[in-house]
Amino acid sequence: MGALRERDQIELQYKWSTEALFATNEAWEEEFQAVRKQVEDDPFASLRGHLGDGAGVLLRYFEVSKVLGERLGKLQIYAHILADQDTRQSLYQAMQSKVQMLSAEFAQKDSFFEPELLALPQEQLDRYVQSEELNAYRHLLDNLIRNKPHVLSDETEAALASLHDVLGTAGQVFSQLTNADFQHGAFTVDGTEYVVTEGRLGLLLRNSNRMVRQLAYEHVYDTYLHHKNAIGALYANSVKADVRLARVRNFATARQMALFANHIPEAVYDALIKGVRENISYQHRYVELRRRILALDHVRLYDKYVPLAQANLDDYSFEKGFSLVQEGLRALGDEYQEILKKAIDERWIDVFETPGKRSGAYSTGFYATRPYVLLNYQGNYDSVSTLAHELGHSVHTYLAGKTQLPHYSHYSIFLAEIASTVNETLLVNHLLDITEDPLARATLINQQLDNLGSTIYRQTMFAEFELDAHRAVEEGHALTHDSLSEMYSRLNTFYHGPAYAEDERSTAEWSRIPHFYRAYYVYQYATGMSAALVFADRIRKEGSSAAEKYLGFLRSGSKDYPLAVLQEAGLDMTDPSVITQALSIYGQLVDELEQLLTAVNP
Structure with a gap:
Protein backbone atom coordinates (compact mmCIF):
# COMPACT_ATOMS: atom_id res chain seq x y z
CA MET A 1 0.00 0.00 0.00
CA LEU A 152 -32.37 7.61 48.29
CA SER A 153 -31.98 10.38 50.84
CA ASP A 154 -29.86 13.39 49.93
CA GLU A 155 -27.13 12.21 52.30
CA THR A 156 -27.08 8.69 50.85
CA GLU A 157 -27.12 9.95 47.26
CA ALA A 158 -24.23 12.27 48.06
CA ALA A 159 -22.29 9.40 49.60
CA LEU A 160 -22.91 7.16 46.59
CA ALA A 161 -21.89 9.96 44.22
CA SER A 162 -18.62 10.35 46.13
CA LEU A 163 -18.01 6.60 45.79
CA HIS A 164 -18.71 6.51 42.03
CA ASP A 165 -15.05 6.21 41.04
CA VAL A 166 -14.35 3.70 43.79
CA LEU A 167 -17.22 1.43 42.69
CA GLY A 168 -15.69 1.31 39.21
CA THR A 169 -12.17 0.55 40.42
CA ALA A 170 -12.20 -3.13 39.38
CA GLY A 171 -12.88 -2.25 35.74
CA GLN A 172 -10.30 0.55 35.77
CA VAL A 173 -7.60 -1.73 37.19
CA PHE A 174 -8.49 -4.47 34.69
CA SER A 175 -8.14 -1.98 31.84
CA GLN A 176 -4.76 -0.78 33.10
CA LEU A 177 -3.49 -4.32 33.53
CA THR A 178 -4.56 -5.58 30.13
CA ASN A 179 -3.87 -2.47 28.05
CA ALA A 180 -0.77 -1.06 29.72
CA ASP A 181 0.97 -3.72 31.77
CA PHE A 182 0.46 -7.04 30.00
CA GLN A 183 3.15 -8.06 27.50
CA HIS A 184 2.47 -11.16 25.39
CA GLY A 185 5.87 -11.63 23.78
CA ALA A 186 6.66 -13.02 20.33
CA PHE A 187 7.24 -16.32 18.54
CA THR A 188 8.65 -17.56 15.24
CA VAL A 189 7.04 -19.97 12.76
CA ASP A 190 8.75 -20.95 9.50
CA GLY A 191 11.25 -18.13 9.85
CA THR A 192 8.65 -15.41 10.41
CA GLU A 193 8.51 -13.60 13.74
CA TYR A 194 5.09 -12.74 15.12
CA VAL A 195 4.85 -10.10 17.84
CA VAL A 196 1.74 -10.74 19.93
CA THR A 197 -0.41 -7.92 21.25
CA GLU A 198 -4.02 -7.74 22.35
CA GLY A 199 -4.87 -5.75 19.24
CA ARG A 200 -3.14 -8.20 16.88
CA LEU A 201 -4.64 -11.36 18.36
CA GLY A 202 -7.76 -11.22 16.17
CA LEU A 203 -5.69 -11.06 13.00
CA LEU A 204 -3.36 -13.85 14.18
CA LEU A 205 -6.33 -16.10 14.95
CA ARG A 206 -7.42 -15.74 11.31
CA ASN A 207 -4.07 -17.07 10.05
CA SER A 208 -4.41 -20.20 7.93
CA ASN A 209 -1.38 -21.77 9.69
CA ARG A 210 -2.72 -23.54 12.77
CA MET A 211 0.62 -23.32 14.56
CA VAL A 212 0.55 -19.53 14.26
CA ARG A 213 -2.98 -19.46 15.69
CA GLN A 214 -2.15 -21.81 18.53
CA LEU A 215 1.02 -20.03 19.61
CA ALA A 216 -0.63 -16.60 19.49
CA TYR A 217 -3.49 -17.96 21.60
CA GLU A 218 -1.14 -19.57 24.11
CA HIS A 219 0.98 -16.44 24.49
CA VAL A 220 -2.05 -14.26 25.30
CA TYR A 221 -3.87 -16.71 27.53
CA ASP A 222 -0.75 -17.68 29.46
CA THR A 223 -0.35 -14.02 30.40
CA TYR A 224 -3.88 -13.95 31.79
CA LEU A 225 -3.43 -17.25 33.61
CA HIS A 226 -0.21 -15.96 35.16
CA HIS A 227 -2.36 -13.26 36.79
CA LYS A 228 -5.38 -15.49 37.40
CA ASN A 229 -5.82 -14.75 41.10
CA ALA A 230 -5.67 -10.99 40.62
CA ILE A 231 -8.15 -11.05 37.72
CA GLY A 232 -10.43 -13.42 39.63
CA ALA A 233 -10.46 -11.03 42.58
CA LEU A 234 -11.12 -8.04 40.32
CA TYR A 235 -14.16 -9.58 38.68
CA ALA A 236 -15.47 -11.01 41.96
CA ASN A 237 -15.32 -7.54 43.49
CA SER A 238 -17.01 -6.01 40.45
CA VAL A 239 -19.90 -8.46 40.83
CA LYS A 240 -20.12 -7.83 44.59
CA ALA A 241 -20.28 -4.07 43.94
CA ASP A 242 -23.16 -4.60 41.47
CA VAL A 243 -25.08 -6.74 43.95
CA ARG A 244 -24.59 -4.43 46.92
CA LEU A 245 -25.51 -1.29 44.97
CA ALA A 246 -28.69 -2.97 43.73
CA ARG A 247 -29.70 -3.79 47.30
CA VAL A 248 -28.97 -0.25 48.48
CA ARG A 249 -31.17 1.10 45.69
CA ASN A 250 -34.05 -1.24 46.54
CA PHE A 251 -33.76 -3.58 43.57
CA ALA A 252 -34.31 -7.31 44.02
CA THR A 253 -31.27 -8.22 41.90
CA ALA A 254 -28.37 -6.60 40.07
CA ARG A 255 -29.96 -7.65 36.78
CA GLN A 256 -33.19 -5.89 37.64
CA MET A 257 -31.25 -2.70 38.38
CA ALA A 258 -29.25 -2.88 35.14
CA LEU A 259 -32.33 -3.44 32.95
CA PHE A 260 -34.40 -0.82 34.77
CA ALA A 261 -32.71 2.12 33.02
CA ASN A 262 -34.24 1.21 29.65
CA HIS A 263 -37.46 -0.18 31.19
CA ILE A 264 -36.58 -3.67 29.97
CA PRO A 265 -38.34 -6.50 31.85
CA GLU A 266 -36.20 -9.42 32.90
CA ALA A 267 -38.44 -11.58 30.69
CA VAL A 268 -36.55 -10.21 27.66
CA TYR A 269 -33.25 -11.49 29.03
CA ASP A 270 -34.82 -14.86 29.81
CA ALA A 271 -36.46 -15.06 26.37
CA LEU A 272 -33.09 -14.48 24.73
CA ILE A 273 -31.43 -17.31 26.64
CA LYS A 274 -34.39 -19.63 26.13
CA GLY A 275 -34.58 -18.93 22.39
CA VAL A 276 -30.85 -19.44 21.88
CA ARG A 277 -30.70 -22.63 23.92
CA GLU A 278 -33.63 -24.11 22.02
CA ASN A 279 -31.84 -23.41 18.74
CA ILE A 280 -28.32 -24.34 19.73
CA SER A 281 -28.18 -27.14 17.15
CA TYR A 282 -27.45 -24.62 14.35
CA GLN A 283 -24.30 -23.50 16.13
CA HIS A 284 -23.28 -27.10 16.78
CA ARG A 285 -23.67 -27.86 13.07
CA TYR A 286 -21.53 -24.88 12.12
CA VAL A 287 -18.77 -25.89 14.54
CA GLU A 288 -18.90 -29.43 13.12
CA LEU A 289 -18.68 -28.03 9.57
CA ARG A 290 -15.66 -25.98 10.63
CA ARG A 291 -14.04 -29.12 12.15
CA ARG A 292 -14.61 -31.08 8.94
CA ILE A 293 -13.42 -28.41 6.49
CA LEU A 294 -10.28 -27.72 8.54
CA ALA A 295 -9.68 -31.47 8.94
CA LEU A 296 -9.38 -31.32 12.73
CA ASP A 297 -10.08 -33.86 15.44
CA HIS A 298 -11.76 -31.09 17.44
CA VAL A 299 -12.20 -27.36 17.02
CA ARG A 300 -10.25 -25.42 19.64
CA LEU A 301 -10.87 -21.85 20.68
CA TYR A 302 -8.04 -20.71 18.38
CA ASP A 303 -9.76 -22.40 15.37
CA LYS A 304 -13.02 -20.47 15.61
CA TYR A 305 -12.08 -17.46 13.52
CA VAL A 306 -9.98 -18.70 10.61
CA PRO A 307 -11.95 -18.20 7.36
CA LEU A 308 -13.33 -21.31 5.67
CA ALA A 309 -13.41 -19.56 2.28
CA GLN A 310 -11.47 -16.58 0.97
CA ALA A 311 -12.42 -14.97 -2.32
CA ASN A 312 -10.98 -11.60 -3.29
CA LEU A 313 -13.58 -8.99 -2.26
CA ASP A 314 -11.30 -5.96 -2.44
CA ASP A 315 -12.33 -4.08 -5.58
CA TYR A 316 -14.68 -1.34 -4.38
CA SER A 317 -13.99 2.33 -5.01
CA PHE A 318 -15.98 4.56 -2.67
CA GLU A 319 -18.40 5.41 -5.47
CA LYS A 320 -18.88 1.74 -6.32
CA GLY A 321 -19.28 0.85 -2.65
CA PHE A 322 -21.81 3.61 -2.03
CA SER A 323 -23.77 2.57 -5.11
CA LEU A 324 -23.80 -1.01 -3.84
CA VAL A 325 -25.19 0.19 -0.50
CA GLN A 326 -27.90 2.15 -2.31
CA GLU A 327 -28.89 -0.92 -4.31
CA GLY A 328 -28.84 -3.13 -1.23
CA LEU A 329 -31.14 -0.75 0.65
CA ARG A 330 -33.55 -0.07 -2.22
CA ALA A 331 -36.22 -2.17 -0.51
CA LEU A 332 -36.45 0.49 2.22
CA GLY A 333 -38.15 2.83 -0.24
CA ASP A 334 -37.74 6.21 -1.90
CA GLU A 335 -37.48 8.29 1.27
CA TYR A 336 -34.53 6.22 2.47
CA GLN A 337 -32.84 6.61 -0.92
CA GLU A 338 -33.33 10.37 -0.78
CA ILE A 339 -31.65 10.49 2.63
CA LEU A 340 -28.71 8.46 1.31
CA LYS A 341 -28.37 10.96 -1.54
CA LYS A 342 -28.47 13.77 1.03
CA ALA A 343 -25.56 12.10 2.84
CA ILE A 344 -23.45 12.61 -0.30
CA ASP A 345 -24.81 16.00 -1.34
CA GLU A 346 -24.44 17.48 2.16
CA ARG A 347 -21.09 15.73 2.81
CA TRP A 348 -21.98 13.77 5.93
CA ILE A 349 -19.07 11.36 5.40
CA ASP A 350 -15.34 11.73 6.01
CA VAL A 351 -14.19 8.92 3.77
CA PHE A 352 -10.47 8.21 3.58
CA GLU A 353 -7.68 7.51 6.05
CA THR A 354 -5.23 10.39 6.45
CA PRO A 355 -2.24 10.91 8.77
CA GLY A 356 -3.40 11.49 12.34
CA LYS A 357 -7.02 10.55 11.68
CA ARG A 358 -8.73 8.46 14.33
CA SER A 359 -8.98 4.78 13.41
CA GLY A 360 -12.22 2.84 13.06
CA ALA A 361 -15.62 4.22 12.13
CA TYR A 362 -18.61 5.85 13.78
CA SER A 363 -21.71 7.98 13.24
CA THR A 364 -22.37 11.04 15.39
CA GLY A 365 -24.70 14.05 15.42
CA PHE A 366 -28.11 14.85 16.87
CA TYR A 367 -31.39 16.53 15.94
CA ALA A 368 -29.86 20.02 15.72
CA THR A 369 -27.05 18.97 13.34
CA ARG A 370 -26.71 16.76 10.32
CA PRO A 371 -25.28 13.28 10.98
CA TYR A 372 -21.51 12.92 10.59
CA VAL A 373 -19.83 9.64 9.62
CA LEU A 374 -16.15 8.89 10.16
CA LEU A 375 -14.69 6.17 7.92
CA ASN A 376 -11.22 4.93 7.04
CA TYR A 377 -12.33 3.48 3.70
CA GLN A 378 -9.99 0.80 2.31
CA GLY A 379 -11.81 -0.31 -0.86
CA ASN A 380 -12.69 -3.80 0.39
CA TYR A 381 -16.01 -5.44 1.24
CA ASP A 382 -15.49 -4.81 4.96
CA SER A 383 -15.33 -1.08 4.19
CA VAL A 384 -18.57 -1.25 2.18
CA SER A 385 -20.28 -3.14 4.99
CA THR A 386 -19.00 -0.57 7.51
CA LEU A 387 -20.38 2.22 5.32
CA ALA A 388 -23.81 0.55 5.30
CA HIS A 389 -23.58 0.04 9.08
CA GLU A 390 -22.75 3.65 9.92
CA LEU A 391 -25.34 5.02 7.49
CA GLY A 392 -27.89 2.90 9.35
CA HIS A 393 -27.09 4.84 12.52
CA SER A 394 -27.09 8.14 10.61
CA VAL A 395 -30.48 7.62 8.98
CA HIS A 396 -31.91 6.49 12.34
CA THR A 397 -30.64 9.72 13.91
CA TYR A 398 -31.89 11.80 10.98
CA LEU A 399 -35.41 10.33 10.90
CA ALA A 400 -35.88 10.41 14.67
CA GLY A 401 -34.62 14.00 14.80
CA LYS A 402 -36.86 15.07 11.94
CA THR A 403 -39.97 13.35 13.36
CA GLN A 404 -39.82 13.64 17.15
CA LEU A 405 -39.70 16.53 19.57
CA PRO A 406 -36.09 17.22 20.59
CA HIS A 407 -36.33 15.41 23.92
CA TYR A 408 -37.55 12.25 22.16
CA SER A 409 -35.14 12.37 19.22
CA HIS A 410 -32.45 10.11 20.73
CA TYR A 411 -32.73 6.34 21.09
CA SER A 412 -31.52 3.88 23.71
CA ILE A 413 -28.57 1.50 23.37
CA PHE A 414 -31.10 -1.34 23.42
CA LEU A 415 -32.31 -0.14 19.99
CA ALA A 416 -29.18 1.49 18.61
CA GLU A 417 -27.59 -1.43 16.76
CA ILE A 418 -30.78 -2.57 15.03
CA ALA A 419 -30.69 0.06 12.28
CA SER A 420 -27.02 -0.53 11.51
CA THR A 421 -27.41 -4.32 11.42
CA VAL A 422 -30.51 -4.21 9.21
CA ASN A 423 -28.41 -2.31 6.67
CA GLU A 424 -25.53 -4.79 6.85
CA THR A 425 -27.96 -7.69 6.42
CA LEU A 426 -29.80 -6.17 3.46
CA LEU A 427 -26.45 -5.38 1.84
CA VAL A 428 -25.06 -8.91 2.12
CA ASN A 429 -28.39 -10.38 0.98
CA HIS A 430 -28.29 -8.15 -2.09
CA LEU A 431 -24.71 -9.20 -2.82
CA LEU A 432 -25.71 -12.86 -2.54
CA ASP A 433 -28.60 -12.19 -4.94
CA ILE A 434 -26.20 -10.95 -7.61
CA THR A 435 -23.21 -13.25 -6.89
CA GLU A 436 -23.06 -16.62 -8.64
CA ASP A 437 -19.41 -17.59 -8.07
CA PRO A 438 -19.45 -20.37 -5.41
CA LEU A 439 -16.24 -19.22 -3.72
CA ALA A 440 -17.41 -15.60 -3.47
CA ARG A 441 -20.78 -16.73 -2.11
CA ALA A 442 -19.08 -19.02 0.40
CA THR A 443 -16.83 -16.16 1.53
CA LEU A 444 -19.78 -13.83 2.07
CA ILE A 445 -21.80 -16.44 3.96
CA ASN A 446 -18.80 -17.49 6.05
CA GLN A 447 -18.31 -13.87 7.10
CA GLN A 448 -22.00 -13.45 7.83
CA LEU A 449 -22.16 -16.62 9.94
CA ASP A 450 -19.11 -15.60 11.96
CA ASN A 451 -20.65 -12.17 12.55
CA LEU A 452 -24.04 -13.58 13.55
CA GLY A 453 -22.54 -16.32 15.70
CA SER A 454 -20.21 -13.99 17.56
CA THR A 455 -23.10 -11.62 18.21
CA ILE A 456 -26.10 -13.82 18.97
CA TYR A 457 -24.66 -17.09 20.29
CA ARG A 458 -21.49 -15.72 21.87
CA GLN A 459 -23.04 -12.65 23.50
CA THR A 460 -25.89 -14.78 24.85
CA MET A 461 -23.34 -17.16 26.36
CA PHE A 462 -21.71 -14.10 27.94
CA ALA A 463 -25.11 -13.01 29.22
CA GLU A 464 -25.65 -16.41 30.85
CA PHE A 465 -22.22 -16.25 32.45
CA GLU A 466 -22.95 -12.82 33.94
CA LEU A 467 -26.26 -14.06 35.26
CA ASP A 468 -24.68 -17.16 36.83
CA ALA A 469 -21.89 -15.11 38.44
CA HIS A 470 -24.24 -12.51 39.91
CA ARG A 471 -26.71 -15.11 41.14
CA ALA A 472 -23.89 -16.95 42.89
CA VAL A 473 -23.01 -13.82 44.86
CA GLU A 474 -26.69 -13.00 45.50
CA GLU A 475 -27.06 -16.48 46.98
CA GLY A 476 -24.06 -15.97 49.25
CA HIS A 477 -21.37 -17.89 47.35
CA ALA A 478 -17.80 -16.67 46.88
CA LEU A 479 -16.36 -16.25 43.39
CA THR A 480 -12.82 -17.33 42.56
CA HIS A 481 -10.92 -17.68 39.32
CA ASP A 482 -11.41 -21.45 39.47
CA SER A 483 -15.16 -21.29 40.17
CA LEU A 484 -15.64 -18.71 37.42
CA SER A 485 -13.66 -20.82 34.95
CA GLU A 486 -15.70 -23.90 35.83
CA MET A 487 -18.90 -21.90 35.33
CA TYR A 488 -17.66 -20.58 31.98
CA SER A 489 -16.44 -23.97 30.78
CA ARG A 490 -19.86 -25.55 31.24
CA LEU A 491 -21.37 -22.84 29.05
CA ASN A 492 -18.58 -23.02 26.45
CA THR A 493 -19.07 -26.78 26.09
CA PHE A 494 -22.84 -26.48 25.77
CA TYR A 495 -22.76 -23.62 23.26
CA HIS A 496 -20.16 -25.18 20.94
CA GLY A 497 -21.21 -28.83 21.02
CA PRO A 498 -19.36 -32.13 20.58
CA ALA A 499 -17.04 -30.96 17.77
CA TYR A 500 -15.41 -28.48 20.16
CA ALA A 501 -12.81 -29.24 22.83
CA GLU A 502 -11.90 -27.19 25.89
CA ASP A 503 -8.48 -26.75 27.48
CA GLU A 504 -7.26 -24.91 30.56
CA ARG A 505 -6.74 -21.71 28.62
CA SER A 506 -10.16 -21.59 26.95
CA THR A 507 -11.95 -22.11 30.27
CA ALA A 508 -10.42 -18.77 31.31
CA GLU A 509 -11.68 -16.85 28.27
CA TRP A 510 -14.06 -14.93 30.53
CA SER A 511 -11.04 -13.25 32.13
CA ARG A 512 -10.30 -11.33 28.89
CA ILE A 513 -13.76 -9.77 28.39
CA PRO A 514 -13.79 -6.07 29.43
CA HIS A 515 -17.56 -5.80 28.93
CA PHE A 516 -18.12 -7.94 32.02
CA TYR A 517 -17.16 -4.93 34.11
CA ARG A 518 -20.27 -3.21 32.76
CA ALA A 519 -22.84 -5.64 34.09
CA TYR A 520 -25.71 -6.93 31.96
CA TYR A 521 -24.75 -4.90 28.89
CA VAL A 522 -23.77 -7.48 26.29
CA TYR A 523 -27.21 -9.12 25.97
CA GLN A 524 -28.29 -6.07 23.99
CA TYR A 525 -25.95 -7.00 21.14
CA ALA A 526 -27.76 -10.34 20.81
CA THR A 527 -31.29 -8.92 21.07
CA GLY A 528 -30.42 -6.12 18.62
CA MET A 529 -28.93 -8.51 16.06
CA SER A 530 -31.92 -10.86 16.37
CA ALA A 531 -34.41 -8.02 15.89
CA ALA A 532 -32.44 -6.76 12.89
CA LEU A 533 -32.40 -10.18 11.21
CA VAL A 534 -36.16 -10.52 11.60
CA PHE A 535 -36.78 -6.98 10.31
CA ALA A 536 -34.53 -7.57 7.28
CA ASP A 537 -36.17 -10.91 6.54
CA ARG A 538 -39.65 -9.38 6.67
CA ILE A 539 -38.60 -6.50 4.42
CA ARG A 540 -37.26 -8.93 1.81
CA LYS A 541 -40.33 -11.17 1.94
CA GLU A 542 -43.16 -8.68 2.51
CA GLY A 543 -41.85 -5.61 0.69
CA SER A 544 -43.16 -2.09 1.25
CA SER A 545 -45.57 -2.88 4.09
CA ALA A 546 -42.76 -4.34 6.23
CA ALA A 547 -40.40 -1.55 5.16
CA GLU A 548 -42.89 1.10 6.28
CA LYS A 549 -43.26 -0.55 9.70
CA TYR A 550 -39.50 -0.58 10.01
CA LEU A 551 -39.22 3.10 9.01
CA GLY A 552 -41.83 3.81 11.68
CA PHE A 553 -39.44 2.25 14.17
CA LEU A 554 -36.62 4.51 12.93
CA ARG A 555 -38.84 7.58 13.28
CA SER A 556 -39.91 6.71 16.83
CA GLY A 557 -36.78 7.77 18.69
CA SER A 558 -37.56 7.54 22.40
CA LYS A 559 -41.19 8.65 22.26
CA ASP A 560 -41.97 5.46 24.21
CA TYR A 561 -40.03 2.76 26.05
CA PRO A 562 -37.82 0.59 23.82
CA LEU A 563 -39.98 -2.54 23.99
CA ALA A 564 -43.09 -0.54 23.13
CA VAL A 565 -41.32 1.01 20.14
CA LEU A 566 -40.42 -2.47 18.86
CA GLN A 567 -43.90 -3.84 19.56
CA GLU A 568 -45.42 -1.04 17.49
CA ALA A 569 -43.14 -2.17 14.65
CA GLY A 570 -44.30 -5.78 15.08
CA LEU A 571 -41.62 -7.36 17.33
CA ASP A 572 -42.27 -8.69 20.84
CA MET A 573 -38.87 -9.21 22.42
CA THR A 574 -40.38 -10.99 25.42
CA ASP A 575 -41.30 -13.85 23.07
CA PRO A 576 -38.50 -16.37 22.36
CA SER A 577 -39.97 -16.91 18.88
CA VAL A 578 -38.18 -13.72 17.69
CA ILE A 579 -34.87 -15.37 18.57
CA THR A 580 -36.06 -18.59 16.93
CA GLN A 581 -36.87 -16.72 13.69
CA ALA A 582 -33.45 -15.07 13.69
CA LEU A 583 -31.58 -18.30 14.31
CA SER A 584 -33.53 -20.18 11.66
CA ILE A 585 -31.95 -17.73 9.19
CA TYR A 586 -28.56 -18.63 10.68
CA GLY A 587 -29.40 -22.31 10.15
CA GLN A 588 -30.29 -21.73 6.49
CA LEU A 589 -26.92 -20.04 5.99
CA VAL A 590 -25.14 -23.03 7.55
CA ASP A 591 -26.94 -25.30 5.08
CA GLU A 592 -25.91 -23.20 2.08
CA LEU A 593 -22.32 -22.80 3.24
CA GLU A 594 -21.99 -26.57 3.61
CA GLN A 595 -23.25 -27.07 0.05
CA LEU A 596 -20.95 -24.36 -1.34
CA LEU A 597 -17.85 -25.63 0.44
CA THR A 598 -18.58 -29.12 -0.81
CA ALA A 599 -18.78 -27.71 -4.36
CA VAL A 600 -15.57 -25.69 -3.97
CA ASN A 601 -13.69 -28.52 -2.22
CA PRO A 602 -15.29 -31.74 -3.51
Missing part, protein backbone atom coordinates in the same frame (compact mmCIF):
# COMPACT_ATOMS: atom_id res chain seq x y z
CA GLY A 2 1.25 3.51 -0.79
CA ALA A 3 1.77 6.41 1.58
CA LEU A 4 -1.31 8.12 2.97
CA ARG A 5 -2.38 11.39 1.37
CA GLU A 6 -2.40 14.43 3.64
CA ARG A 7 -5.82 15.87 4.43
CA ASP A 8 -5.35 18.91 2.19
CA GLN A 9 -4.79 16.51 -0.74
CA ILE A 10 -8.21 14.85 -0.28
CA GLU A 11 -10.95 16.11 -2.60
CA LEU A 12 -13.69 18.14 -0.89
CA GLN A 13 -16.48 15.64 -1.65
CA TYR A 14 -14.72 13.04 0.51
CA LYS A 15 -14.55 15.28 3.60
CA TRP A 16 -17.36 16.01 6.04
CA SER A 17 -18.85 19.50 6.07
CA THR A 18 -17.63 21.03 9.33
CA GLU A 19 -18.64 24.46 7.99
CA ALA A 20 -22.31 23.44 8.30
CA LEU A 21 -21.78 23.66 12.07
CA PHE A 22 -19.46 26.68 12.26
CA ALA A 23 -17.97 28.60 9.35
CA THR A 24 -14.60 28.93 11.10
CA ASN A 25 -12.83 28.04 14.33
CA GLU A 26 -13.21 31.68 15.31
CA ALA A 27 -17.00 31.43 14.97
CA TRP A 28 -16.90 28.35 17.21
CA GLU A 29 -14.85 30.24 19.80
CA GLU A 30 -17.28 33.17 19.77
CA GLU A 31 -20.22 30.83 20.40
CA PHE A 32 -18.24 28.96 23.06
CA GLN A 33 -17.63 32.17 25.01
CA ALA A 34 -21.30 33.16 24.76
CA VAL A 35 -22.47 29.77 26.03
CA ARG A 36 -19.84 29.74 28.77
CA LYS A 37 -21.13 33.07 30.07
CA GLN A 38 -24.68 31.73 30.18
CA VAL A 39 -23.58 28.61 32.04
CA GLU A 40 -21.47 30.60 34.51
CA ASP A 41 -24.43 32.92 35.14
CA ASP A 42 -26.38 29.77 36.19
CA PRO A 43 -29.40 29.49 33.87
CA PHE A 44 -31.28 27.48 36.51
CA ALA A 45 -30.78 29.91 39.42
CA SER A 46 -34.37 31.17 39.37
CA LEU A 47 -35.77 27.64 39.00
CA ARG A 48 -33.76 25.78 41.63
CA GLY A 49 -35.93 25.20 44.69
CA HIS A 50 -39.13 26.08 42.83
CA LEU A 51 -40.02 22.95 40.83
CA GLY A 52 -42.97 22.41 43.13
CA ASP A 53 -44.44 25.84 42.36
CA GLY A 54 -46.38 24.64 39.32
CA ALA A 55 -46.25 23.20 35.83
CA GLY A 56 -45.14 26.55 34.39
CA VAL A 57 -41.86 26.41 36.30
CA LEU A 58 -41.21 22.87 35.06
CA LEU A 59 -41.97 23.93 31.49
CA ARG A 60 -39.51 26.82 31.84
CA TYR A 61 -36.83 24.37 33.04
CA PHE A 62 -37.33 22.15 29.96
CA GLU A 63 -37.13 25.16 27.61
CA VAL A 64 -33.91 26.51 29.16
CA SER A 65 -32.36 23.04 29.17
CA LYS A 66 -33.28 22.50 25.49
CA VAL A 67 -31.84 25.79 24.21
CA LEU A 68 -28.54 25.47 26.06
CA GLY A 69 -28.34 21.75 25.32
CA GLU A 70 -28.62 22.46 21.58
CA ARG A 71 -25.90 25.08 21.66
CA LEU A 72 -23.59 22.90 23.72
CA GLY A 73 -24.31 19.93 21.46
CA LYS A 74 -23.21 21.82 18.36
CA LEU A 75 -20.04 22.98 20.08
CA GLN A 76 -19.31 19.40 21.14
CA ILE A 77 -19.89 17.83 17.71
CA TYR A 78 -17.69 20.40 15.95
CA ALA A 79 -14.78 19.99 18.39
CA HIS A 80 -15.21 16.21 18.44
CA ILE A 81 -15.04 15.69 14.67
CA LEU A 82 -12.16 18.14 14.23
CA ALA A 83 -10.20 16.39 16.98
CA ASP A 84 -10.80 13.02 15.30
CA GLN A 85 -9.98 14.11 11.75
CA ASP A 86 -6.46 14.97 12.94
CA THR A 87 -5.48 13.79 16.41
CA ARG A 88 -2.09 15.50 16.03
CA GLN A 89 -3.58 19.00 16.18
CA SER A 90 -3.29 20.35 19.72
CA LEU A 91 -5.76 23.15 18.89
CA TYR A 92 -8.53 20.64 18.19
CA GLN A 93 -7.74 18.63 21.31
CA ALA A 94 -7.84 21.83 23.36
CA MET A 95 -11.21 22.79 21.87
CA GLN A 96 -12.59 19.38 22.73
CA SER A 97 -11.25 19.59 26.28
CA LYS A 98 -12.73 23.07 26.76
CA VAL A 99 -16.21 22.05 25.69
CA GLN A 100 -16.07 18.87 27.77
CA MET A 101 -15.30 20.95 30.86
CA LEU A 102 -18.08 23.37 29.99
CA SER A 103 -20.51 20.48 29.57
CA ALA A 104 -19.48 19.12 32.96
CA GLU A 105 -20.12 22.53 34.52
CA PHE A 106 -23.54 22.69 32.83
CA ALA A 107 -24.34 19.18 34.13
CA GLN A 108 -23.35 20.26 37.64
CA LYS A 109 -25.67 23.28 37.48
CA ASP A 110 -28.41 20.99 36.14
CA SER A 111 -27.88 18.24 38.74
CA PHE A 112 -30.51 19.65 41.09
CA PHE A 113 -33.37 18.77 38.76
CA GLU A 114 -34.01 15.06 39.21
CA PRO A 115 -33.53 14.90 43.01
CA GLU A 116 -35.69 17.99 43.53
CA LEU A 117 -38.41 16.75 41.21
CA LEU A 118 -38.54 13.28 42.76
CA ALA A 119 -38.67 14.73 46.26
CA LEU A 120 -42.09 16.19 45.47
CA PRO A 121 -45.17 14.35 46.78
CA GLN A 122 -46.44 11.61 44.44
CA GLU A 123 -49.80 13.38 44.11
CA GLN A 124 -48.10 16.49 42.72
CA LEU A 125 -45.99 14.42 40.35
CA ASP A 126 -49.13 12.73 39.08
CA ARG A 127 -50.71 16.15 38.44
CA TYR A 128 -47.65 17.21 36.44
CA VAL A 129 -47.84 14.05 34.30
CA GLN A 130 -51.52 14.74 33.53
CA SER A 131 -51.04 18.48 32.98
CA GLU A 132 -51.99 19.75 29.52
CA GLU A 133 -49.24 22.34 29.83
CA LEU A 134 -46.68 19.52 30.07
CA ASN A 135 -48.35 17.16 27.63
CA ALA A 136 -45.32 17.13 25.30
CA TYR A 137 -43.18 15.90 28.21
CA ARG A 138 -45.55 13.26 29.56
CA HIS A 139 -43.47 10.21 28.67
CA LEU A 140 -40.24 11.92 29.75
CA LEU A 141 -41.79 12.70 33.16
CA ASP A 142 -43.17 9.19 33.51
CA ASN A 143 -39.70 7.82 32.82
CA LEU A 144 -38.18 10.09 35.46
CA ILE A 145 -40.83 9.48 38.09
CA ARG A 146 -40.52 5.69 37.95
CA ASN A 147 -37.06 6.20 39.52
CA LYS A 148 -38.62 7.56 42.71
CA PRO A 149 -38.56 4.26 44.70
CA HIS A 150 -34.86 3.92 43.92
CA VAL A 151 -33.73 7.45 44.75
